[in-house]
Amino acid sequence: MPQTLFDKIWDRHVVRNLDDGSSLVYVDRVFLHERTGGVALTSLAESGRKVRNPAQVFATMDHILDTYPGRGDATEVPGGEAFITTMRETAREAGITLFDINDPRHGITHLISAEQAITLPGLVVVCPDSHTCTLGALGAIGWGIGTSNCEHAMATETLRARKPLQLVVEFNGELANGVTAKDMILYLIGKYSASGAANHAMEFRGPAISALEMEARFTLCNMAVEFSAFTGLIAPDDKTVSYLAGKPYAPAGARWDEAVQNWRELKSDDDAVFDKVLAVDVSDVPPTVTWGISPQHAVAVTAGTPELESADTSEQRAELTQAMDYMGLKPGQPLIGLPIDGAFIGSCTNARLSDLRSAAAVLKGRKVADGIRAICTPASAQVKKAAEDEGLDQVFTASGFEWREPGCSLCFNAGGEGFGPEERVVSSTNRNFRGRQGPRTRTHLASPASVAAAAVAGCIADVRQYQEAAT
Amino acid sequence: MKAFTVHRGVTAPIMQDNIDTDQLIPSREMKRVSKSGLGAGLFAGWRYRYDGSQKIGPADEFVLNQPAYRDASILLSGRNFGCGSSREHAVWALTDFGIRAIIAEGFGAIFRMNCGRNGLLAIDLPADQITALQRFCEADPQTHRLTIDLKNNRVEAGDQHSFAFSIDEADRHMLLNGLDFIDFSLQFRDDIDRFAEAYRHQHSWAVLPATPVDD
Numbered sequence: 136m137p138q139t140l141f142d143k144i145w146d147r148h149v150v151r152n153l154d155d156g157s158s159l160v161y162v163d164r165v166f167l168h169e170r171t172g173g174v175a176l177t178s179l180a181e182s183g184r185k186v187r188n189p190a191q192v193f194a195t196m197d198h199i200l201d202t203y204p205g206r207g208d209a210t211e212v213p214g215g216e217a218f219i220t221t222m223r224e225t226a227r228e229a230g231i232t233l234f235d236i237n238d239p240r241h242g243i244t245h246l247i248s249a250e251q252a253i254t255l256p257g258l259v260v261v262c263p264d265s266h267t268c269t270l271g272a273l274g275a276i277g278w279g280i281g282t283s284n285c286e287h288a289m290a291t292e293t294l295r296a297r298k299p300l301q302l303v304v305e306f307n308g309e310l311a312n313g314v315t316a317k318d319m320i321l322y323l324i325g326k327y328s329a330s331g332a333a334n335h336a337m338e339f340r341g342p343a344i345s346a347l348e349m350e351a352r353f354t355l356c357n358m359a360v361e362f363s364a365f366t367g368l369i370a371p372d373d374k375t376v377s378y379l380a381g382k383p384y385a386p387a388g389a390r391w392d393e394a395v396q397n398w399r400e401l402k403s404d405d406d407a408v409f410d411k412v413l414a415v416d417v418s419d420v421p422p423t424v425t426w427g428i429s430p431q432h433a434v435a436v437t438a439g440t441p442e443l444e445s446a447d448t449s450e451q452r453a454e455l456t457q458a459m460d461y462m463g464l465k466p467g468q469p470l471i472g473l474p475i476d477g478a479f480i481g482s483c484t485n486a487r488l489s490d491l492r493s494a495a496a497v498l499k500g501r502k503v504a505d506g507i508r509a510i511c512t513p514a515s516a517q518v519k520k521a522a523e524d525e526g527l528d529q530v531f532t533a534s535g536f537e538w539r540e541p542g543c544s545l546c547f548n549a550g551g552e553g554f555g556p557e558e559r560v561v562s563s564t565n566r567n568f569r570g571r572q573g574p575r576t577r578t579h580l581a582s583p584a585s586v587a588a589a590a591v592a593g594c595i596a597d598v599r600q601y602q603e604a605a606t
Numbered sequence: 607m608k609a610f611t612v613h614r615g616v617t618a619p620i621m622q623d624n625i626d627t628d629q630l631i632p633s634r635e636m637k638r639v640s641k642s643g644l645g646a647g648l649f650a651g652w653r654y655r656y657d658g659s660q661k662i663g664p665a666d667e668f669v670l671n672q673p674a675y676r677d678a679s680i681l682l683s684g685r686n687f688g689c690g691s692s693r694e695h696a697v698w699a700l701t702d703f704g705i706r707a708i709i710a711e712g713f714g715a716i717f718r719m720n721c722g723r724n725g726l727l728a729i730d731l732p733a734d735q736i737t738a739l740q741r742f743c744e745a746d747p748q749t750h751r752l753t754i755d756l757k758n759n760r761v762e763a764g765d766q767h768s769f770a771f772s773i774d775e776a777d778r779h780m781l782l783n784g785l786d787f788i789d790f791s792l793q794f795r796d797d798i799d800r801f802a803e804a805y806r807h808q809h810s811w812a813v814l815p816a817t818p819v820d821d
Contacts, residue, residue, distance in 0.1 A: 147809075150801040151794055157776035159794055161801060163812055171694070173639050184788065190814045198633075214637045221639045258812055265692040265716055279716050281694035282641070283723035283787070291791045293798055296719070297774055329624050330686035333712050363686055365715050386811040394811035429624045450684075454623060547691075550634030556658060568628040568690060570651045574659040 137404035139301055140370050141336045144276050144401070148259050150293055159293045163258040164191050165285065166244045167231070170198035170549075171263040173221030175285045176229050184290045185229075192231040192289060193253055194222060197243045199549055200236060202481075202512050202539040207236065211551030229289075240383075242515025242541045245269040245277075245483045249353065250517050252382030256371035256398040261288050266483050266565065268359040271368030272352035273375055274401050276336075278366055299365040300410040302335035303403070306343035308418040313599040315493070316351035317485055317563070317582040319343075320358040321423040323415060325433030332364035335411060338403060339369050343417040349378045350487040357484045358565050361430040370402035422598050424470055425567045425580040427458035432567070436585065436597050439469040461569055462577050463557060470579075470595045477560035478503070478590035479572070480583050481512035481539075482546040485563035490583040491522045494563075495530040497587035497601045503535030504593025508554070510537045512544035536590070548573045561589040608725040609784030613706045614753040615679030617743040618669045625683055626690030627717060631699040633691075644695050645702030670703075674747040680754065682740050683710040684733075688717025697724045707754050709761065711736060722777035723787055727754065729761065729771045738767050756782055 138146070150159040167175065172194050179186070186192055199215045200206060208219045219236075226233040234240045234247055241247070244262055248254045248270055256274035261267065263285045270277030280294065288294055304323065324331065337359055339352075347355065352369050359367025376395055379385050386394045421435035434441075440459055443466045446452040459465060464473075480486060480494050491513060503509045511531050513519035519541055522528055528538045545552060546564040553573030554560050560578050563586050567578040579595060588598040635647025652668050654661040664671045670678060681700075687710035688696060697720045700708070707727040721728040731739075742763040743750050753762040756778065761769045780787055806813045 147805075151797045153776065155776040155779055156774070159791060159798070161798075161805060164814075170636070174641060177639070178641065182788070212634075217639050255812060257809075263692055263694075265690065279692045281692055281697070281716060281720035281723065283694060284719060287788050287791065290788050291795075291798060292802060293791060295776065295787070295791050297776065299715070329689060330712055333686060334715070360690075360716075363689055363712075363714060384814065390811040397809070397811065429626075431624070450621070457622070547628070547633050550637070553634075553659075556656070566626070566628070566690060568626045570632050571628050574632075574634075574651070574656060 137406040137408065139403040139407040139409060140274065140338055140368060140401060141276070141301055144257055144259065145298055147257070157295050157297050159295050160259060161293055162261050162288045164193070164253055164260040165288050166248050166253070166260065166262040167192065167194035167222070167285070168198050168244050168264065169196045169200070169218045169222035171282045171285065173218060173225050175263065175282045175289070176225035177221065179286045179289060180228070186231065186289045187292050189230040192229070193234070194226045194231055195234040195241060195244050195247055196222060196236050197543045200542050201551065202542045202544040204540060206540055212549045215549065215551060239516050242517065243483045243543060246515035246518065249273060250382065250515060252379045252385035255379065255385065255394065256375060257401050261285065261294065265360045266357050268364065268366040269353050269357040269483055271356040271359065271366050272349065274368060274371035274398065276366055276368065277356070279360060300335045302332050302337045302364070302411040302413065303409045304337060304339050305341040305412070305414040306339060306417050307341050307414065308343055308416040309346070310343065310417050310420065313422050313584070313602055314420050315582040315584070316347055316354040318420050318423040319417060320355050321425065321430065321433040321580060322420045324358070324362050324430045325423065327413065329361060329429050329431040330363045332359065332362040335364055337362065337364040337367045339367060340403070344369055345372065348489065349374055350489040353487065354485055358430065361565055371398045422582070422585055424585065424595060426462065426464060426470055428461050428567055428569050430565070430567060430580065432458060434470070436470060436595065439467055440464050442467045471597055473595045474559065475507060475561050475589055475594055476558040477554045478507055478509040478586050479545045479560060479562040479564065480586050481510070481514065481544045482564040483514060484565040485583045486512060486514035486518065488518050488521050490563065491518070491527050494583040494587035495527045497584050497591065497598065498534040498536065499530050501534055501591045503590045507590055507593055509535055509590045510539060510545060512539040513541050515541050545572055547571050561586045561595060607780065607784050607786060610706065610725055610727050610756050610781040612753065612755045612757065613679065614751050615706060616675060616677055616747055617680040617682055617739070617752045618675040618678035619682040619740045619743060620669060621682065621684055621740065623684035624686045624689055627688055627693050627696040628690055630688065630696035631693065636693065636695045641698050643702065644699040648699040648703045677704070679704050679706045680752050681705055681708045682736055682743070683708065685711045687713050689714035692716040694720045697721055697726055701726055709736060709739065722774070722780060725781060725784070727756065727781060729754070729773065731761070731769060731771055735769045739763055742766055
């Protein structure tokens with residue numbers, strides 16, 4: 136029977152199919168972070184259970200810690216230090232590998248998991264973080280879970296779940312100038328809504344996917360959860376193999392050859408059947424920005440907020456009105472020229488080396504507009520070092536951006552550093568939810584280059600004008 | 607886990623789509639390395655009035671602050687409830703507040719699983735049925751309570767409406783019997799051992815050495 140990529144990975148991990156329709160699914164890797172890792176390990180110990188296979192469990196600090204230069208365990212997050220020290224103590228007691236603050240391998244979990252080749256194609260990797268789907272870019276099942284399921288995974292080496300339905304999104308055509316993987320995923324969510332992939336695992340494929348570099352694929356898969364997908368994944372190809380070759384936890388010698396041979400089978404069969412098929416011509420995708428309070432409120436940067444007449448029902452009109460009220464906007468209002476207070480480049484979505492290069496290309500020789508608080512947080516220590524080695528930090532700081540230490544940073548406000556009430560922020564992150572980056576902060580999601588363009592302009596701007604002017 | 611069989615309770619409508627877990631509990635309300643005491647942070651952005659980022663009192667207009675709904679134990683909502691962050695604190699905040707069930711037009715995948723792990727019932731119903739339940743409850747919230755019968759998979763609104771629902775059979779079994787889901791899976795320990803051994807043999811490239819790699 137023809138199989139999809141997801142089928143192939145899922146089926147090779149099924150320990151047992153249960154009578155109730157669920158399956159016990161073998162888990163290859165568990166990655167923890169300080170927000171919930173200490174809670175999970177403490178709870179596990181209190182229930183008298185042990186981590187079944189400590190070699191497959193990893194941890195880092197990313198959610199709570201500060202990103203100021205020279206930061207340590209102390210944080211502006213009230214009570215935050217306890218999360219950090221508990222993570223460290225419980226990791227030591229459980230005998231798992233911790234990438235601690237200031238370790239040269241430190242960073243956001245999903246970054247480390249890829250940079251260290253802890254995630255490999257064909258694996259099932261779980262983490263108590265919804266953006267674990269990022270790792271689907273490697274052709275793995277990246278599965279975001281809660282704390283209880285995390286305890287389950289550590290105690291049993293499995294998760295118990297019903298196999299999801301399956302969706303494939305075919306991306307055809309070629310991306311236009313100034314358009315990135317971020318714009319592709321925002322466009323998709325804007326077109327089909329934030330629940331467009333509910334109950335489905337989602338594969339991305341097609342010529343426009345093959346053309347994407349690995350870092351862009353991570354960005355695309357990262358936001359599968361914002362489409363309400365169970366996960367997002369891309370079949371491994373030569374780019375995937377090159378990306379992983381020689382990385383610290385990648386198999387070596389004969390086992391590497393065996394692995395690569397195995398990964399070549401990891402693609403959907405030509406006649407595999409999906410429950411749902413969507414197709415996007417990426418030449419239709421413009422530089423995209425969100426105007427509202429859900430990633431589905433995504434439009435071309437050259438457009439404006441919707442007119443209320445565009446809503447089909449009174450409930451939809453009420454939702455649009457509520458979103459515009461929160462964002463301080465009116466129906467039909469253009470986005471270009473909207474003054475901003477902050478610009479943030481960071482997060483597991485868009486703070487890899489290629490992201491920082493694209494932003495630096497806009498910032499080079501330009502200054503951040505007066506009164507704008509502009510911050511760049513590389514997503515990992517490796518990204519930060521690589522960026523500094525090619526002088527990108529100098530471009531950022533010369534333009535007026537702060538250059539920070541790796542972590543989740545201002546992607547969300549944990550009670551410490553944040554943006555202020557009613558401040559308008561253009562952000563390379565993944566969620567424009569109400570209050571996400573600070574109490575009553577107004578977030579507009581965009582690509583890193585678009586964030587840089589907005590920082591320079593002092594308002595939402597069309598990135599293409601800044602890229603064309605630079606060449 | 608607390609068993610769920612039949613529950614009757616005051617039902618509060620929060621009729622929005624895409625209520626994300628940042629709304630259910632903002633990250634800044636998750637103050638302790640603990641699963642308990644999170645009810646105070648439930649809907650913190652909506653439930654309190656603020657001066658800047660300081661709470662200065664309850665927001666009287668918010669539904670759960672209204673006297674008729676203060677003891678609500680069931681929520682009605684729109685599409686894609688609990689989307690966004692995987693934070694299980696959203697479920698712990700709901701259960702700590704006293705919520706036993708949520709009826710919505712779909713749920714975020716991670717949130718739905720988190721509900722099942724904590725005895726919180728997540729019920730999918732179509733929009734028209736949710737609207738009918740909303741009208742029933744709003745007419746007199748204190749007396750027009752909904753009854754959720756998990757034994758028979760039905761939601762009852764007095765003698766006005768009775769709607770069937772279906773939930774994942776695995777979750778239903780765990781909820782009805784109040785089972786510990788890790789203990790449940792550990793009954794298959796021998797299957798897991800056998801599988802792991804075969805898997806490690808077949809996919810040796812996927813297996814990490816027992817001692818951590820050290821750079």
